[in-house]
Amino acid sequence: MTSKKITVFALLAVVLAAFGLGAYLYQQRVQNSQMDKVTQQQARLVRMHSPVFGPQNAPVTIVEFFDPACETCRAFHPVVKGLLAQYPNEVRVVIRYAPFHQGSDQIVLLLEAAKRQNKYSPVLDAVLAAQPQWADHAQPNLRVAFQAAEQAGLDINKAIEDAQRPELAAALRQDIEDLTALEVTKTPTFFVNGRALPSFGREQLTALVAEEVAKARR
Amino acid sequence: MKNPWTLLLMAWLVALAATAGALFIGEVMLRVPCQLCWYQRIFMFPLALILGMACFSEDRRGAVYALSLALGGAAMAGYHTLLVAGLIPKAWLPCSAGVSCADQPLDILNGLQIPWLSLIAFVAISLLLFFFLRKTPQ
Numbered sequence: 213m214t215s216k217k218i219t220v221f222a223l224l225a226v227v228l229a230a231f232g233l234g235a236y237l238y239q240q241r242v243q244n245s246q247m248d249k250v251t252q253q254q255a256r257l258v259r260m261h262s263p264v265f266g267p268q269n270a271p272v273t274i275v276e277f278f279d280p281a282c283e284t285c286r287a288f289h290p291v292v293k294g295l296l297a298q299y300p301n302e303v304r305v306v307i308r309y310a311p312f313h314q315g316s317d318q319i320v321l322l323l324e325a326a327k328r329q330n331k332y333s334p335v336l337d338a339v340l341a342a343q344p345q346w347a348d349h350a351q352p353n354l355r356v357a358f359q360a361a362e363q364a365g366l367d368i369n370k371a372i373e374d375a376q377r378p379e380l381a382a383a384l385r386q387d388i389e390d391l392t393a394l395e396v397t398k399t400p401t402f403f404v405n406g407r408a409l410p411s412f413g414r415e416q417l418t419a420l421v422a423e424e425v426a427k428a429r430r
Numbered sequence: 431m432k433n434p435w436t437l438l439l440m441a442w443l444v445a446l447a448a449t450a451g452a453l454f455i456g457e458v459m460l461r462v463p464c465q466l467c468w469y470q471r472i473f474m475f476p477l478a479l480i481l482g483m484a485c486f487s488e489d490r491r492g493a494v495y496a497l498s499l500a501l502g503g504a505a506m507a508g509y510h511t512l513l514v515a516g517l518i519p520k521a522w523l524p525c526s527a528g529v530s531c532a533d534q535p536l537d538i539l540n541g542l543q544i545p546w547l548s549l550i551a552f553v554a555i556s557l558l559l560f561f562f563l564r565k566t567p568q
Contacts, residue, residue, distance in 0.1 A: 216435060220486045223443060231450045235458040397460070 243408060246395045250406055256390040257403055258306050261383040263323075263332055266296050266304035271428035272405055272421060274305045277391055279399040280320065280357075281313035281347035286340045288400050291414050295421050302425045309387040310399045315352035317384060322361055324380045325371035331364065338364035434565040435485070438493055441558035442481035445496075448551040449478040455536065455544065464531040466510040470548050473503030477555060490566050497559045504552035510545035 250257065257275045276292065278285050292305055311317040319339060326335035342360035346353045362368040374380070391401075402409055402417055405424050409416045452471055455461045463471060477499050484492020512518045513532055535541040 216488065217486055219439065220442075220482060223439075224446070224482065227443075227446050227450055231454060234454060238454075238458050 239411075242395075247408060249394050250403060250408070253393060254406060256393055257308075257406060259308075259383070259386055259390070261379075261386070263307045263327055264304055265292075265307075265333070267301060268304065270302055270304035272299070272303045272424045274303060274417075274421065275308060275403040276305060277308045277310040277396045277399055277401040279310050279312050279316050280323065280336075280339055281311075281316045281343065281349070281352060282399040283343070283347075285400045286343050288414065288417075289337075289340050291417065295418065299421070299425050302428055303421060308391065309384060310391050310396060310401070311384070311388070312399060313347065313349055313352070315347075315354050318354050318375075319357055320384055321375035321380050322358065322371060324383065325374035326361060326366050328374050329367060329371065331366050334364040335361045335366050434562050435488060437558045437562040437565070438481065439485050441493075441496070441500075441555045441562065442478070442485050444551050444554050444558070445474060445477035445481050448474050448548070451547070464534065466506060466513070466531045467534070467544065467548075469506045470503055470510065470545075470552075473499050473506060474548070474551070477503070481555075490563070490568070493559045493562050493566075497556060497563070500552050500555040500559060504549065504556055507545055507549035507552050511543075511549045514543050514545050 258273065274292065274295065276285075276288075295303055296305060309316075309320045311320050323332065323336060323339065326332050338360040339357050342356060346356035346360075358368060358372075361371070398412075402420075404417070404420045407420060407424070409420060452463075452467075452474060456463055477496055480492050480496045480499070483489070484496065509518070510531065514534060534544040536544050536547075
């Protein structure tokens with residue numbers, strides 16, 4: 213190999229290394245900034261109106277910023293349920309809404325209306341199961357989601373009426389205010405007892421929950 | 431500069447840095463590229479490949495092909511820079527649901543506008559290739 217060819221490879225390696233290092237440093241910076249916000253504003257993680265799965269006084273709280281139209285949230289739904297089943301006494305999950313997609317806010321209000329009929333969990337399951345049919349990001353077909361909710365046992369007329377209640381809109385506004393303050397930009401975003409995942413992924417979530425549960429059991 | 435190959439290498443390095451930078455802004459900082467940014471990416475990304483291959487195999491023709499891309503990119507970046515500077519009325523562009531092209535500040539560089547960086551890169555590549563081609567007669 214000539215020195216010119218070696219130069220080309222060496223420079224390519226330098227640029228790739230610089231990119232990798234820069235990406236790492238930038239992500240650290242973003243995460244540190246978010247952790248500062250979370251530590252300073254603990255109250256923004258859980259609100260009175262937030263739906264909760266699992267025991268109210270559980271020592272480990274998973275806060276999930278959730279968008280009903282988000283595919284990854286759908287994929288994480290069984291993971292989160294699995295954690296609840298695995299630690300029935302130690303873990304609770306608090307749902308916060310991050311309606312980043314078009315039409316998501318309507319589905320959030322539908323879910324909140326379902327909560328008033330004590331149908332939150334089956335309606336959430338049904339809406340997520342039907343997500344591929346309704347949650348086109350450019351043209352969501354909300355009627356399909358409403359039908360899925362009705363099939364899950366929701367009194368749809370009452371739910372549509374309840375969805376107009378100002379306190380539901382206020383709760384959603386509060387969630388959006390909180391997620392903005394906590395710099396949540398992606399869904400799902402998880403905080404386990406106020407700690408962010410070191411990096412996004414199902415193993416990272418499972419490991420962080422296991423760690424916090426072990427702390428609580430001690 | 432004695433060795434014209436160095437000019438080609440510098441042009442490649444500019445393209446490589448610009449490509450890495452664009453990918454950094456898009457994939458690490460998660461900024462969604464606007465329409466005009468996409469056109470500039472279409473001109474810039476192949477430059478990182480073509481000029482890399484041209485440097486590697488010392489192929490003069492690579493510079494000819496790359497120059498056409500660099501000039502096209504410079505035209506796009508020039509238009510975008512004028513738009514950001516407010517010298518082209520924004521009313522020429524209809525509003526769409528996508529990202530605004532009219533304001534693209536980069537907060538890690540003190541709000542430096544991305545199209546300016548793009549224009550500097552395309553012009554630098556064009557000049558370097560121009561001088562390289564002049565120094566290496568066919």
